[in-house]
Amino acid sequence: MNEAEKAIKRIQAQKGVEGVIVVNAEGIPIESNLDHQHTLHYTYNFQQLLARTQRMMKDLDPQNEATLLDVQTEKNNILISTAKDYFMIAIKNSREGL
Amino acid sequence: MSVPHKVGIVKSKQAPNVNTHQKAAVAKGVKAIGKKKDEEEGLDTAEGEEWMQGKTLVKPPDQLDLTEAELNEEITRVLKASNPNAPQNVVRYSFKEGCYKPIVFVDQMAIHFELEGNLVHKESDEGRRLMAKQAEVDDGGGDERPDNVSIKAGKREQKLTNQFNFNERASQTLNNAPRDIICQTEPPPRANFSATANQWEIYDFYVEELQRREKSKEKHEGQFLNKEEDKSKKKIIQAETQNDDISQLAKAVKIIERMVNQNIFDDVAQDFMYFEDASDEFRGEKGTLLPLWTFQYDKAKSLSVTALCWNHKYNDLFAVGLGSHEFTQQGGGMLLFYTLKNPSYPEFIFNTASGVMCLDIHEHLSYLVAVGLYDGCVAVYNLKKKTDQPIYNSRASSGKHTSAVMQVKWQKDDLDSNHNFISVSADGRVVSWTLVKHELVFTDIIKLPVIDAIPDDLKDVIPTVGTSLDFHKQKEYSFLVGTEHGKIHKGSKYYSSKFLEKYDAHFMNVTRVRWNPFHPDVFISCGWDWMVKIWDQTMKSPVFTFELKTSVTDVAWAPYSSTVFAAVTTDGKVHVFDLNINKYEALCQQKVVSKKTKLLHIEFNPVHPIIIVGDDRGHVTSLKFSPNLRKKPKVTCFLQCHCGALLSPLVDVCLHGIPRHI
Numbered sequence: 097m098n099e100a101e102k103a104i105k106r107i108q109a110q111k112g113v114e115g116v117i118v119v120n121a122e123g124i125p126i127e128s129n130l131d132h133q134h135t136l137h138y139t140y141n142f143q144q145l146l147a148r149t150q151r152m153m154k155d156l157d158p159q160n161e162a163t164l165l166d167v168q169t170e171k172n173n174i175l176i177s178t179a180k181d182y183f184m185i186a187i188k189n190s191r192e193g194l
Numbered sequence: 195m196s197v198p199h200k201v202g203i204v205k206s207k208q209a210p211n212v213n214t215h216q217k218a219a220v221a222k223g224v225k226a227i228g229k230k231k232d233e234e235e236g237l238d239t240a241e242g243e244e245w246m247q248g249k250t251l252v253k254p255p256d257q258l259d260l261t262e263a264e265l266n267e268e269i270t271r272v273l274k275a276s277n278p279n280a281p282q283n284v285v286r287y288s289f290k291e292g293c294y295k296p297i298v299f300v301d302q303m304a305i306h307f308e309l310e311g312n313l314v315h316k317e318s319d320e321g322r323r324l325m326a327k328q329a330e331v332d333d334g335g336g337d338e339r340p341d342n343v344s345i346k347a348g349k350r351e352q353k354l355t356n357q358f359n360f361n362e363r364a365s366q367t368l369n370n371a372p373r374d375i376i377c378q379t380e381p382p383p384r385a386n387f388s389a390t391a392n393q394w395e396i397y398d399f400y401v402e403e404l405q406r407r408e409k410s411k412e413k414h415e416g417q418f419l420n421k422e423e424d425k426s427k428k429k430i431i432q433a434e435t436q437n438d439d440i441s442q443l444a445k446a447v448k449i450i451e452r453m454v455n456q457n458i459f460d461d462v463a464q465d466f467m468y469f470e471d472a473s474d475e476f477r478g479e480k481g482t483l484l485p486l487w488t489f490q491y492d493k494a495k496s497l498s499v500t501a502l503c504w505n506h507k508y509n510d511l512f513a514v515g516l517g518s519h520e521f522t523q524q525g526g527g528m529l530l531f532y533t534l535k536n537p538s539y540p541e542f543i544f545n546t547a548s549g550v551m552c553l554d555i556h557e558h559l560s561y562l563v564a565v566g567l568y569d570g571c572v573a574v575y576n577l578k579k580k581t582d583q584p585i586y587n588s589r590a591s592s593g594k595h596t597s598a599v600m601q602v603k604w605q606k607d608d609l610d611s612n613h614n615f616i617s618v619s620a621d622g623r624v625v626s627w628t629l630v631k632h633e634l635v636f637t638d639i640i641k642l643p644v645i646d647a648i649p650d651d652l653k654d655v656i657p658t659v660g661t662s663l664d665f666h667k668q669k670e671y672s673f674l675v676g677t678e679h680g681k682i683h684k685g686s687k688y689y690s691s692k693f694l695e696k697y698d699a700h701f702m703n704v705t706r707v708r709w710n711p712f713h714p715d716v717f718i719s720c721g722w723d724w725m726v727k728i729w730d731q732t733m734k735s736p737v738f739t740f741e742l743k744t745s746v747t748d749v750a751w752a753p754y755s756s757t758v759f760a761a762v763t764t765d766g767k768v769h770v771f772d773l774n775i776n777k778y779e780a781l782c783q784q785k786v787v788s789k790k791t792k793l794l795h796i797e798f799n800p801v802h803p804i805i806i807v808g809d810d811r812g813h814v815t816s817l818k819f820s821p822n823l824r825k826k827p828k829v830t831c832f833l834q835c836h837c838g839a840l841l842s843p844l845v846d847v848c849l850h851g852i853p854r855h856i
Contacts, residue, residue, distance in 0.1 A: 098444075099444055100443050100444040100447045103444070103447045103448065103451050103539075104447055106451065106538070106539055107447070107450060107451050107454055110454055110455070110458065110538060111458070112454075112458050113454060116450075118443060151390075151392075154392065154394045158393055158394040158397065159394075163446075163449065164449055164450075164453065166453065173457055175450050175453045175454065175457075177446040177447070177449045177450045177453070178446060179443045179444075179445055179446040182443045182446065183446065184443060184446050184447060184450055186450045186453075186454055188454060188457055188458070
């Protein structure tokens with residue numbers, strides 16, 4: 097297993113992390129530790145969000161592009177990171193209290 | 195209306211409304227009468243009269259009465275060839291000019307009578323055809339002329355059948371039943387394709403295309419050089435394309451991992467950056483250490499931390515050497531690199547054959563790491579390379595140390611701009627290693643002097659174990675070596691026969707000796723005899739002595755102040771001193787690890803106010819200094835050199851010459 101796969105396993109094992117989804121260039125999730133339905137649901141929604149964000153960033157500055165999105169919600173914290181064509185979603189529980 | 199007509203020659207092209215026989219009748223010298231009605235009336239009377247009398251002139255009743263003069267008036271009539279009924283002012287719309295234009299030439303022909311005839315010219319086609327037909331009929335039959343070229347038209351004659359004996363028979367071939375065979379191919383697979391074409395997409399594509407072309411150029415050039423290389427390249431390329439799926443993500447995954455860690459340890463990260471202990475104001479001089487992250491690695495559980503080093507270029511990266519100090523517990527060793535950004539997993543992991551005893555990261559080329567091992571080898575790792583193996587190893591070298599290497603330090607590049615470093619080991623030798631091409635070349639610098647207690651014949655056998663080594667910051671040639679016997683030797687790279695100075699530092703093992711980063715004459719040492727001593731190199735006895743209740747395993751100067759230093763002891767405590775504030779006791783003595791864990795090493799971060807301490811469980815803990823411990827001295831107007839402000843308090847302290855404190 098190469099480095100990236102090992103790192104993905106580590107993130108999945110990290111305490112507080114609910115799920116990690118890796119999506120390939122065609123929008124198909126290739127790795128996930130959530131159940132299928134949820135995976136597809138998350139993938140579909142975040143793909144759109146990501147596409148939108150990318151378009152927006154490029155519109156503002158053509159040489160710039162978004163590499164990481166951090167969505168803080170009431171219940172959890174979702175991180176989306178993009179590479180060339182792939183992207184990756186990590187869902188984490190919000191810490192109790194702050 | 196009756197129109198008077200005079201006798202004259204009248205020719206008109208118009209068809210007169212006159213019956214021919216009437217005209218003829220009237221043309222007998224009688225006045226020509228125009229209208230029919232009149233003529234009929236006149237005719238009745240004319241014929242009646244004529245029957246009765248003969249040549250009597252009868253005047254119709256409604257005829258104009260004209261005088262003799264008027265009657266004799268000559269009226270000329272002109273004959274024209276133009277058609278009076280033809281329109282004279284025909285106007286046509288001309289599209290070319292866009293207006294109505296009168297047509298000048300109007301057809302003047304008036305057709306009075308038309309009759310189609312049935313005469314055909316002899317020489318015309320039809321005429322010839324008819325003539326031929328005529329000739330055939332005249333000749334009768336025509337059986338003898340099948341090959342006559344001129345008679346082609348008349349071949350379709352009705353067949354003469356014998357009316358008595360004629361049977362008409364017909365037959366029909368079998369008509370095969372018609373069958374419909376339909377063939378349909380499989381439609382080509384379809385896929386919906388949609389994409390956006392923006393300026394940036396086009397730009398990205400062009401950039402990629404350029405890169406691809408450059409790559410193919412390189413490959414093309416490389417192919418001519420070595421075919422074997424090609425094969426290996428091909429394998430690599432294949433492997434690359436297979437792994438492209440996930441390894442493309444490597445960067446993204448890294449970011450996510452760090453982010454996840456940052457979010458999990460968010461409070462720690464916040465503390466690291468912003469937390470300042472407010473209660474320090476009430477504590478007077480004392481300060482505290484705030485624990486931040488702990489770094490541990492599963493596979494390093496049985497090993498203890500033997501060396502720590504911060505990276506100068508990347509201030510969040512530090513190296514941990516793992517091994518074992520115990521003679522009996524020697525196993526493998528590890529070299530780990532952690533970053534503060536990811537406390538849960540090391541960035542780089544190297545396994546070594548034997549325990550790591552010391553390490554040093556090159557000051558400028560922060561990817562070069564020199565490591566000294568327990569078995570006496572020194573190795574150099576290159577972090578940029580992906581391999582697990584060191585790029586240089588002194589295993590095969592003849593000059594390798596015969597005993598554990600206790601300290602390595604990088605030096606400035608030598609005259610040939612080769613990198614080199616110096617190591618001191620338990621076999622008493624101080625050796626300089628130079629990285630020449632693919633191997634390490636060693637040069638003995640000096641051998642530690644054997645103590646007098648050992649008898650002469652064993653002097654070569656029993657070495658003096660050198661335990662610590664430090665080079666002066668400004669005077670690169672000057673160095674200090676601490677020994678197991680408690681002595682500190684000051685030497686110089688230029689003198690290889692003997693040391694310049696010897697200090698009786700401790701009763702037991704000197705665990706660490708370090709020059710002060712600012713003051714050129716001051717250094718600090720610590721040992722197992724519970725003491726931490728500060729020296730001025732010109733004086734034989736220490737300037738300061740501090741007694742900590744247990745063996746002191748490591749001591750380090752702070753990089754931001756010349757009077758702050760910290761020491762770690764085997765009871766798990768960190769002691770922080772600031773000589774500017776309190777010359778006699780520590781500002782902070784804090785236990786940072788759980789009981790029975792010994793702290794073995796300490797290092798200050800060059801930039802941030804944190805320290806890392808390594809313990810014998812293989813854990814590294816990071817701690818933040820509270821504000822009281824971080825006080826920087828105020829800048830004074832004299833002593834203008836850049837570290838003058840930091841030197842002055844130490845100078846004051848040394849000059850005042852506080853007597854030894856026990």
